[in-house]
Amino acid sequence: MIQGYDPRTGKPAGEPVAETTDSAVDAIAEAAVAARPGWEAMGPAGRAAALRAVAGALDSQAAELAAVADTETALGSARLTGEVARTTGQLRMFADVLEDGGYLDVIISPPAQGVPGLRRVVRPVGPVAVFSASNFPFAFSVAGGDTASALAAGCPVVVKAHEGHPQTSAATARIVTEALASAGAPDGTFAVIYGVPAGVRLLRHPAITAAGFTGSARGGLALQQICAERDVPIPFYGELGSVNPAVVLPGAAAVRAAETASGYAGSLTLGAGQFCTNPGLLFIPDDEGLRTAVAGAVEAATGAPMLSERIHSSYDEAAAALAAHPAVTPLATGQRGEGPWAATPQVFLTSLEAFAAGLPELAEERFGPAGLVITYPSVGALLPVLARLGGNLSGSIHADPESAADLSAAAPVADVFSRTVGRVIWNGWPTGVAVTWAQHHGGPFPATTSPHNTSVGATAIRRWLVPVTYQDFPDELLPAPVRGRS
Amino acid sequence: MIQGYDPRTGKPAGEPVAETTDSAVDAIAEAAVAARPGWEAMGPAGRAAALRAVAGALDSQAAELAAVADTETALGSARLTGEVARTTGQLRMFADVLEDGGYLDVIISPPAQGVPGLRRVVRPVGPVAVFSASNFPFAFSVAGGDTASALAAGCPVVVKAHEGHPQTSAATARIVTEALASAGAPDGTFAVIYGVPAGVRLLRHPAITAAGFTGSARGGLALQQICAERDVPIPFYGELGSVNPAVVLPGAAAVRAAETASGYAGSLTLGAGQFCTNPGLLFIPDDEGLRTAVAGAVEAATGAPMLSERIHSSYDEAAAALAAHPAVTPLATGQRGEGPWAATPQVFLTSLEAFAAGLPELAEERFGPAGLVITYPSVGALLPVLARLGGNLSGSIHADPESAADLSAAAPVADVFSRTVGRVIWNGWPTGVAVTWAQHHGGPFPATTSPHNTSVGATAIRRWLVPVTYQDFPDELLPAPVRGRS
Numbered sequence: 019m020i021q022g023y024d025p026r027t028g029k030p031a032g033e034p035v036a037e038t039t040d041s042a043v044d045a046i047a048e049a050a051v052a053a054r055p056g057w058e059a060m061g062p063a064g065r066a067a068a069l070r071a072v073a074g075a076l077d078s079q080a081a082e083l084a085a086v087a088d089t090e091t092a093l094g095s096a097r098l099t100g101e102v103a104r105t106t107g108q109l110r111m112f113a114d115v116l117e118d119g120g121y122l123d124v125i126i127s128p129p130a131q132g133v134p135g136l137r138r139v140v141r142p143v144g145p146v147a148v149f150s151a152s153n154f155p156f157a158f159s160v161a162g163g164d165t166a167s168a169l170a171a172g173c174p175v176v177v178k179a180h181e182g183h184p185q186t187s188a189a190t191a192r193i194v195t196e197a198l199a200s201a202g203a204p205d206g207t208f209a210v211i212y213g214v215p216a217g218v219r220l221l222r223h224p225a226i227t228a229a230g231f232t233g234s235a236r237g238g239l240a241l242q243q244i245c246a247e248r249d250v251p252i253p254f255y256g257e258l259g260s261v262n263p264a265v266v267l268p269g270a271a272a273v274r275a276a277e278t279a280s281g282y283a284g285s286l287t288l289g290a291g292q293f294c295t296n297p298g299l300l301f302i303p304d305d306e307g308l309r310t311a312v313a314g315a316v317e318a319a320t321g322a323p324m325l326s327e328r329i330h331s332s333y334d335e336a337a338a339a340l341a342a343h344p345a346v347t348p349l350a351t352g353q354r355g356e357g358p359w360a361a362t363p364q365v366f367l368t369s370l371e372a373f374a375a376g377l378p379e380l381a382e383e384r385f386g387p388a389g390l391v392i393t394y395p396s397v398g399a400l401l402p403v404l405a406r407l408g409g410n411l412s413g414s415i416h417a418d419p420e421s422a423a424d425l426s427a428a429a430p431v432a433d434v435f436s437r438t439v440g441r442v443i444w445n446g447w448p449t450g451v452a453v454t455w456a457q458h459h460g461g462p463f464p465a466t467t468s469p470h471n472t473s474v475g476a477t478a479i480r481r482w483l484v485p486v487t488y489q490d491f492p493d494e495l496l497p498a499p500v501r502g503r504s
Numbered sequence: 505m506i507q508g509y510d511p512r513t514g515k516p517a518g519e520p521v522a523e524t525t526d527s528a529v530d531a532i533a534e535a536a537v538a539a540r541p542g543w544e545a546m547g548p549a550g551r552a553a554a555l556r557a558v559a560g561a562l563d564s565q566a567a568e569l570a571a572v573a574d575t576e577t578a579l580g581s582a583r584l585t586g587e588v589a590r591t592t593g594q595l596r597m598f599a600d601v602l603e604d605g606g607y608l609d610v611i612i613s614p615p616a617q618g619v620p621g622l623r624r625v626v627r628p629v630g631p632v633a634v635f636s637a638s639n640f641p642f643a644f645s646v647a648g649g650d651t652a653s654a655l656a657a658g659c660p661v662v663v664k665a666h667e668g669h670p671q672t673s674a675a676t677a678r679i680v681t682e683a684l685a686s687a688g689a690p691d692g693t694f695a696v697i698y699g700v701p702a703g704v705r706l707l708r709h710p711a712i713t714a715a716g717f718t719g720s721a722r723g724g725l726a727l728q729q730i731c732a733e734r735d736v737p738i739p740f741y742g743e744l745g746s747v748n749p750a751v752v753l754p755g756a757a758a759v760r761a762a763e764t765a766s767g768y769a770g771s772l773t774l775g776a777g778q779f780c781t782n783p784g785l786l787f788i789p790d791d792e793g794l795r796t797a798v799a800g801a802v803e804a805a806t807g808a809p810m811l812s813e814r815i816h817s818s819y820d821e822a823a824a825a826l827a828a829h830p831a832v833t834p835l836a837t838g839q840r841g842e843g844p845w846a847a848t849p850q851v852f853l854t855s856l857e858a859f860a861a862g863l864p865e866l867a868e869e870r871f872g873p874a875g876l877v878i879t880y881p882s883v884g885a886l887l888p889v890l891a892r893l894g895g896n897l898s899g900s901i902h903a904d905p906e907s908a909a910d911l912s913a914a915a916p917v918a919d920v921f922s923r924t925v926g927r928v929i930w931n932g933w934p935t936g937v938a939v940t941w942a943q944h945h946g947g948p949f950p951a952t953t954s955p956h957n958t959s960v961g962a963t964a965i966r967r968w969l970v971p972v973t974y975q976d977f978p979d980e981l982l983p984a985p986v987r988g989r990s
Contacts, residue, residue: 123963125963127938127941127943134938136940136943137942138942138943138944138963141922141923246732250949251949251953253955409736425978425980425981432981437630440972441622441972441974441975442972442977443975444975445976446620446975446976452613452622452975454613454622455611455613456612456622456623457613457622457973458624458972460971462736463736464736468739469739469970470969470970475611475973480956483956484948484955484956485944485946485956485963486922486925486944487926487927487928487943488930489927489928489930489932490929490930490932491918492905492911492930494911
């Protein structure tokens with residue numbers, strides 16, 4: 019049985035949910051295969067309407083969903099209600115993507131002397147497995163971005179629920195299933211399964227043609243290997259982790275110390291630091307004022323209950339290991355949060371030289387509100403160290419826009435980031451990923467397993483689409499998007 | 505030393521070429537890293553001019569190149585001269601792709617209330633390793649499609665030459681290197697290495713950020729594993745093999761038996777059958793006339809020297825294994841070709857039922873002019889068997905356009921192919937891949953390791969491009985393609 023727990027008390031929250039049996043996993047996978055032609059045949063307009071129906075149904079029960087999720091995650095009503103809205107906004111965005119039609123990626127090469135005419139279009143890859151994340155019970159879970167983009171693409175979806183929020187998953191699943199059925203989607207278009215063994219069995223099932231994952235590097239790499247070792251290997255899109263370097267340039271440090279410090283502390287401790295976009299590494303000039311301001315802002319910050327006992331103990335271990343590192347000194351400690359699994363914000367200090375000597379260990383992800391502040395002597399010295407960091411989801415640059423020196427120093431930092439992160443941010447913090455078309459929530463390894471792809475933004479749909487080219491085909495036998503075009 | 509051989513005699517052809525040493529591989533990989541900023545900074549226009557310079561230089565020495573290649577491959581002057589033209593046409597196509605600019609895949613999400621502005625664009629992934637094929641000494645070798653598309657993307661390229669044509673590779677490399685230098689490309693933008701150990705060392709080198717491969721399933725899967733096991737795994741785009749099912753519908757069999765038979769025999773035996781697009785499986789109605797016509801056309805066909813002793817012995821073994829299969833009978837044998845490594849065209853016959861019982865063995869690729877003709881009792885019976893085939897580069901449908909029955913039967917065949925092959929062909933044969941923008945030369949596993957990607961056509965460039973999104977960035981710090989756009 020999968021039992022959720024209330025992070026504020028460490029006690030069971032709600033009824034447990036049964037693990038999905040092997041035979042049920044197989045039946046669900048086969049139902050997804052059976053649903054494929056019908057779901058695909060609904061076409062972009064039909065699927066857009068179905069996604070909007072799902073969004074409307076979730077919105078209509080946002081308060082109830084947020085309440086259930088709060089008992090399992092302690093993320094708070096405001097955040098969780100907002101996350102439902104983000105999730106339904108994302109479903110509607112993919113409805114817009116379908117209506118726009120550009121996602122079909124049509125290319126026409128007319129016939130010429132001795133050369134056949136070719137018409138290229140994409141088609142859905144087939145049933146998709148989605149592995150939910152612990153830290154976004156809605157936006158990266160049952161009805162999250164992977165589900166929305168795969169359904170939009172025309173793929174049936176089977177979601178493996180996260181152990182951390184089984185009741186939230188079940189409640190979301192009921193709403194999604196009913197809304198899809200009302201919109202005319204065939205049975206089997208969508209299902210949720212429970213338990214790690216069920217997830218592994220699903221991933222090995224021949225019916226599954228691609229998989230999306232958001233979670234730890236260890237879990238993601240294990241699942242990726244399963245995908246690679248199947249008789250027919252399948253694409254695996256894993257978002258694994260990130261430390262999101264942020265660089266404060268000297269001008270910004272000089273004129274905006276207080277604002278920078280409070281922005282950093284807010285981003286670091288938001289949601290108990292449980293974000294893949296958490297700014298784990300802050301590079302600052304050797305500036306007493308900014309260092310003091312950061313210390314003050316972190317000391318004023320309060321922790322919060324972490325999502326699970328395991329996440330909490332991992333965080334404590336990671337923070338303790340950092341504290342014990344010989345090249346690192348404590349800079350500030352915040353207030354302990356509520357309950358048995360509360361995180362205490364902790365920020366440490368080191369020099370650029372010591373940081374570089376301590377790579378890669380000092381740049382490892384510490385999931386939670388633990389930050390490492392690195393003082394750099396010059397931007398010139400910083401650049402090669404930034405270039406040595408592994409791939410990240412984001413890199414942030416804080417500059418004084420009035421300072422010519424900052425603007426000039428920012429250019430090479432942005433250049434390094436353009437090759438090492440998926441999103442380069444100007445005078446902002448990485449938490450809070452805008453769900454808009456141009457978003458790229460991805461990055462080089464180890465941030466993700468596939469640097470070409472994103473799990474947020476309009477192009478997230480491409481993960482579930484495969485091209486096919488028709489050569490010299492009669493118009494009446496072509497799929498609709500390329501019919502009548504030559 | 506890498507020694508080429510003349511397939512017409514089995515004797516050495518030209519001087520051997522030295523294997524690239526470990527230290528030379530490392531120096532080449534590091535030179536590629538050093539060249540990256542300069543090659544990227546030439547911009548689309550500069551790189552387009554450089555690609556056109558390479559094309560012009562190769563064209564101006566097409567006859568000499570074809571002559572060298574003929575001594576190493578025995579593919580014949582006409583084919584080889586044509587292949588140089590195809591190769592230079594492809595370089596020019598990617599110059600056009602650069603000038604078109606659509607490949608930059610720009611998406612702009614303007615800022616809105618509380619939502620940052622995002623500008624998304626792609627950037628070159630970095631130095632690329634290319635593994636050449638034996639069977640296309642130009643079009644899938646040193647200056648072939650992987651090289652052209654990766655250079656276009658802004659990536660330095662290191663090609664591992666194929667052992668089968670070292671002198672052709674060296675001659676091509678000299679021309680490409682000189683032309684790139686004349687066009688202003690930095691040293692290190694392009695290099696060729698020799699020998700399997702050098703190729704493996706290159707693939708493991710941290711400088712390499714992606715790899716392209718055309719060749720056998722065994723070789724490709726071994727290289728893919730190396731890519732996956734690196735400290736930083738890299739994308740591997742392998743084209744592994746294909747049997748390219750072709751279906752003759754009853755109407756076409758009735759009215760076009762002779763034309764179908766000669767087209768099939770021509771495609772099967774072209775270039776001694778040494779094409780990844782070779783039509784290895786021909787599905788025909790149980791039609792005496794067509795069967796007889798196929799037998800006649802194959803008997804009239806003449807084999808040719810195969811590229812190497814190894815390819816020749818593998819072909820003989822594969823054809824012998826097929827001949828020994830209890831469910832298979834010989835249908836026709838063609839004329840033996842010239843020299844010690846000559847292939848003899850061989851076509852075998854089986855029933856759909858026996859074929860289905862013999863899967864997957866009977867659908868394995870047999871590299872060379874060996875065909876299996878499968879008689880089917882009805883299109884209804886054929887469909888589930890077609891659906892059981894692994895992924896293929898192409899699937900062909902032969903129909904009588906005047907026959908309503910054929911058109912109606914073609915629809916479900918095309919539907920199965922749309923999910924199992926990369927290119928669906930109407931009344932044509934799979935050999936001869938048009939180098940035009942809409943081409944998709946790819947397909948589900950095992951045809952390729954990445955069903956989303958192609959090695960021919962404008963979208964081949966996407967394999968070497970990675971997205972990055974700029975959040976709230978000042979215009980002057982943005983890369984040119986998204987500057988001034990909001």
